[in-house]
Amino acid sequence: MTPRLETFGLTLRAGGKRLVEELTIGFEPGQNWAVLGANGSGKTTLLHALAGLRAAQSGEVRLDGVNIRELSARRRAQQVGILFQESPMPFPATTFETVLGGRHPHLGFWQQEGPADLEAATVALAAVGLADLAERPVTTLSGGERRRLELASLLTQDPALCLLDEPVNHLDPRYQMLLLRLVCARAQRPGHLNIFVLHDVNLALRFCSHALMLCGDGRTRHGPLDAVVDAGVLESVYGCPMREVRIDTGRLFLPG
Amino acid sequence: MTRNGRGLRLALLALVPAAFAVALAIGSVSLAPATLWQVLTGREHGLPATLVLDLRLPRALAAFAVGGLLALAGTLLQVLLRNPLADPYVLGVSGGAAVAALGSLLLGLGSAWVNANAFIGSLVVMLLVFGLSHGRGAWTETRLLLTGVVVATACGAIVSLMLALAPQAQVSTLLFWLLGDLGLGNAPWWALAVLAAGLLLALPFGRALNLYARGELMAAALGENVRRLRYGIYFLAALLTAAAVTLAGAIGFIGLVVPHLLRLVGDTDHRRLLVDAALLGGSLLVVADTLARTVLAPAQLPVGVLTALLGAPLFLYLLARAARLP
Numbered sequence: 001m002t003p004r005l006e007t008f009g010l011t012l013r014a015g016g017k018r019l020v021e022e023l024t025i026g027f028e029p030g031q032n033w034a035v036l037g038a039n040g041s042g043k044t045t046l047l048h049a050l051a052g053l054r055a056a057q058s059g060e061v062r063l064d065g066v067n068i069r070e071l072s073a074r075r076r077a078q079q080v081g082i083l084f085q086e087s088p089m090p091f092p093a094t095t096f097e098t099v100l101g102g103r104h105p106h107l108g109f110w111q112q113e114g115p116a117d118l119e120a121a122t123v124a125l126a127a128v129g130l131a132d133l134a135e136r137p138v139t140t141l142s143g144g145e146r147r148r149l150e151l152a153s154l155l156t157q158d159p160a161l162c163l164l165d166e167p168v169n170h171l172d173p174r175y176q177m178l179l180l181r182l183v184c185a186r187a188q189r190p191g192h193l194n195i196f197v198l199h200d201v202n203l204a205l206r207f208c209s210h211a212l213m214l215c216g217d218g219r220t221r222h223g224p225l226d227a228v229v230d231a232g233v234l235e236s237v238y239g240c241p242m243r244e245v246r247i248d249t250g251r252l253f254l255p256g
Numbered sequence: 257m258t259r260n261g262r263g264l265r266l267a268l269l270a271l272v273p274a275a276f277a278v279a280l281a282i283g284s285v286s287l288a289p290a291t292l293w294q295v296l297t298g299r300e301h302g303l304p305a306t307l308v309l310d311l312r313l314p315r316a317l318a319a320f321a322v323g324g325l326l327a328l329a330g331t332l333l334q335v336l337l338r339n340p341l342a343d344p345y346v347l348g349v350s351g352g353a354a355v356a357a358l359g360s361l362l363l364g365l366g367s368a369w370v371n372a373n374a375f376i377g378s379l380v381v382m383l384l385v386f387g388l389s390h391g392r393g394a395w396t397e398t399r400l401l402l403t404g405v406v407v408a409t410a411c412g413a414i415v416s417l418m419l420a421l422a423p424q425a426q427v428s429t430l431l432f433w434l435l436g437d438l439g440l441g442n443a444p445w446w447a448l449a450v451l452a453a454g455l456l457l458a459l460p461f462g463r464a465l466n467l468y469a470r471g472e473l474m475a476a477a478l479g480e481n482v483r484r485l486r487y488g489i490y491f492l493a494a495l496l497t498a499a500a501v502t503l504a505g506a507i508g509f510i511g512l513v514v515p516h517l518l519r520l521v522g523d524t525d526h527r528r529l530l531v532d533a534a535l536l537g538g539s540l541l542v543v544a545d546t547l548a549r550t551v552l553a554p555a556q557l558p559v560g561v562l563t564a565l566l567g568a569p570l571f572l573y574l575l576a577r578a579a580r581l582p
């Protein structure tokens with residue numbers, strides 16, 4: 001299948017450190033990618049570059065064959081959505097208002113939200129279990145509730161490509177499973193795919209089809225998850241011993 | 257608009273005529289409501305008509321325009337700096353106006369020159385702060401805020417120097433300008449026009465402002481051209497502030513407290529908040545100016561002193577509440 005999102009010779013540096021060197025990779029519809037790497041290896045930087053929010057040192061990111069930095073922000077946001085690792089909310093707003101912001105790229109300059117937009121926000125809030133908190137000020141939500149609110153905003157935006165930076169941060173096990181299933185199932189829709197930055201290798205094993213591993217020195221490994229991930233690779237990526245455990249549904253990796 | 261939002265808007269729309277009624281009726285000669293009504297409907301042509309139509313109405317309109325401008329500029333700058341405690345003067349625009357206006361007063365220029373130079377002074381500072389905060393390195397709101405604060409402080413030092421060196425007889429004139437006063441505000445129509453134009457320019461961006469308030473990255477991720485938006489907010493807010501300062505000096509606290517108050521009562525969507533802030537800011541300054549010219553009559557207090565005296569405790573109260581927010 002033709003990739004929707006591709007990089008060509010993508011090189012990213014931050015603070016003089018090489019994060020990604022000459023990365024050429026294609027992300028195809030139907031795939032769920034896990035981006036894995038140690039702290040500071042450049043996972044977030046890469047995700048921002050893939051979302052078109054950050055310029056590369058060299059190389060480029062293409063969405064459907066077009067350099068993503070040359071698309072208008074609005075056109076880009078209709079196709080690509082991102083869940084940030086942290087989202088400050090310094091001003092009071094209700095949960096519903098915040099989620100409704102996800103419709104922004106789909107509305108014209110003079111247009112107001114219509115019934116379909118309100119419906120999309122309502123459905124998204126219900127999907128993440130926040131229907132009862134729709135009128136609450138976001139400043140009163142707990143960490144996990146805010147994480148779900150941000151996910152609901154992404155679902156309301158309804159982009160074909162979802163990039164998620166540590167989506168399960170602050171979430172309890174029940175919501176970790178619920179939300180990863182919800183997002184991963186979207187990849188079955190025509191033209192849809194997801195890229196997750198994850199810290200938990202075992203969640204990646206369970207939910208993702210492909211992996212992109214950042215080695216911390218600019219080198220990367222990528223491909224189908226089962227072919228890329230083994231104890232030796234994980235040990236070199238994370239710099240700590242990893243033990244592989246077989247269970248009835250597959251395998252697990254335990255650090256230490 | 258939610259039911260709650262509509263109720264607030266109705267309350268504000270009722271507040272505006274109430275504030276004007278108070279401003280027009282109260283003064284050295286207080287008018288009964290019936291007399292005021294007769295003047296406003298054109299059935300009374302004597303002294304009360306002169307008082308209301310020639311003196312009090314222009315002044316009240318000027319107060320409304322200035323209050324609205326400051327509240328609108330404050331709302332915009334709070335979003336731009338992503339800081340609910342920013343005010344229209346934080347970027348030094350009023351400092352530039354003050355230096356130019358006091359310089360003109362010291363040189364003995366007429367009031368038209370003082371106003372023109374105040375406006376030019378604020379524009380110079382606007383461009384200076386903008387240029388400096390876009391120097392080498394990335395633009396951040398912290399950098400803009402610090403640049404503005406430092407330039408404002410430098411302007412303050414120049415103002416202090418002028419006050420120290422000024423002939424004794426002129427000091428009170430200078431102080432009156434600095435504290436903010438509407439006594440000279442006899443050209444309210446252009447200020448009202450600026451307010452209307454500012455609202456018309458800002459309103460279509462209300463939805464984008466909602467996103468920008470959640471961070472530049474968030475706004476960019478949801479399809480906004482953040483650089484264009486940032487420049488737009490900056491220059492609009494600076495021009496609105498410059499217009500207000502030129503007309504009435506640096507009247508404090510309106511631009512800080514009004515948006516904050518409205519946010520506290522749940523007015524959080526900027527498509528509503530911008531209009532509501534203009535209405536509330538305008539009405540509050542009309543009332544404050546009425547108090548300023550009547551509390552110690554026949555002496556007139558600079559209205560800036562009054563807004564500061566009323567605004568400071570209110571602001572401290574809001575600050576204490578804000579500490580509980582994350």
